[in-house]
Amino acid sequence: MLDELLDAVEAEQDALDAVVIGLERADLDKETQAEGWTVRDQVSHLAFSEELAGLAVNDAARFVTRLAELFDDLARAESEPRNRARNMTPEGLLCWWREARRQTIAGLRTRGDKDRIPWVTGEMSAVSFATARLMETWAHGQDVVDAVGTKRLPTTRLRHIAHLGFATRGFSYEVHGIAAPAEPVRVELRGPDGDTWSWGPEDATARVSGPAEDFCLVVTQRRHVTDTDLEVDGAVAGEWLLIAQAFAGPPGTGRAPSGGL
DSSP states (O other): OHHHHHHHHHHHHHHHHHHHHTOOGGGGGOBOSSTTOBHHHHHHHHHHHHHHHHHHHHOHHHHHHHHHHHHHOHHHHHHHHHHHHTTOOHHHHHHHHHHHHHHHHHHHTTSOTTOEEOOTTSOEEHHHHHHHHHHHHHHHHHHHHHHHTOOOOOOTTHHHHHHHHHHTHHHHHHTTTOOOOSSOEEEEEEOTTSOEEEESOTTOSEEEEEEHHHHHHHHTTSSOGGGSOOEEESHHHHHHHHHOOOSSSSOOOOOOOOSOO
C-alpha cells in the first residue's frame, strides 16, 4: 500500500514540477486565489513543508526540536520560506523543493504502512503521512495552475485525496469547535476513468455525488461547493461541505462563491 501511494506522491510532484519549470521568473510573482500568496509562495511552502516532513521521517528528534523553534515564533515560521525564496529563479526554487521532497520519499520508502511518524498535529501512520503529502502537493498545485492559466487533467490519484476528505469530516467540525452530527453521509464520486468511488452507508439520506475532482477541490478549500458540479442532498451534507477541511491546522478561510472560473 505505502509503495503504491508513494508512487502517486512522486507522480503528483513531477506533474507540478513540469508546470513550474516552464514558468518565467515574472510568473512566480503572480497572485494566486489564496489571498496574499503568490506562485512563489505556494512552491516555497511546499519546499519548506517537505523539509519538515523529511526531518519527521528521518530524524524524529531533530524534527521535534525544529518544530519547537517554529512554534516559538509563528510569525517567523510563516515568513521564513517566503524570505528564502524571495530572489530565487524558477530553477532555484525547484532545486530546493526537489531535494526536500527526495529526502521525504527516500525515508518513507524504508517504512512500513503502520509505522508512526511525528507531525505538526501529532503522530500519523506512514500511509496517512504520505496521503497528506499527496493532498498538499495537489492542493497547492491547484493554486499554481489557476494563477498561471494552466489546465491539468484529473487522475486516479484523486482517490487518495477524496478518501482523506471523507475521513476528515469529523475533524472539519472539530477545528471549528462544533460537535459533528451523528447522521452519516454517503459520498459517491465519479473518477476520471468513469469508475464510482464511494464512502459511507449506502442507505444514508444525506448524500454527496459528482466528479471526484470537484469533491477534492471542495475538501481542500480550493473551490466553493456552489462553483462545482457536486450534487448535495440533505442539510447535514450541505453543512459539512461548507466547512470541509482535509488539511491540518486551524480553520481555513476557504473560497468565496465565484459563479465559476
